[in-house]
Amino acid sequence: MAKAVAPEPGSLEERAVAAHRAYLDALVAWERTLHRMNCALCGPSDLSENERAEACDAAEAEKEAHRIAFRDLCDKLGFVPTGHDVALPAEDPSCCKSSASPR
Numbered sequence: 539m540a541k542a543v544a545p546e547p548g549s550l551e552e553r554a555v556a557a558h559r560a561y562l563d564a565l566v567a568w569e570r571t572l573h574r575m576n577c578a579l580c581g582p583s584d585l586s587e588n589e590r591a592e593a594c595d596a597a598e599a600e601k602e603a604h605r606i607a608f609r610d611l612c613d614k615l616g617f618v619p620t621g622h623d624v625a626l627p628a629e630d631p632s633c634c635k636s637s638a639s640p641r
């Protein structure tokens with residue numbers, strides 16, 4: 539695989555890479571929220587069923603907004619920027635699953 543050159547600051551590609559990072563962050567935050575809201579070990583115990591569902595919906599909406607922003611930038615760019623060190627953020631160490639390997 540060819541080594542990617544760092545995109546020009548402020549360029550469409552750089553914005554797409556930033557949007558990709560934001561999307562992955564939101565994706566992980568969403569998964570974390572889903573887990574927390576359904577976990578007896580690390581989830582908040584003082585939330586009602588409704589509040590849990592709302593927290594999941596809000597996190598999913600956030601994730602979707604970032605996904606769409608990223609996709610739109612990729613559409614404008616004409617390709618999906620890769621090789622810019624975009625990786626999934628580390629697991630939340632406070633979560634009960636943090637020591638388990640991801641799926």
Ligand SMILES: [Zn+2]
Pocket residue numbers: 573574577578579580581633634635
């Ligand atoms: Zn948990």
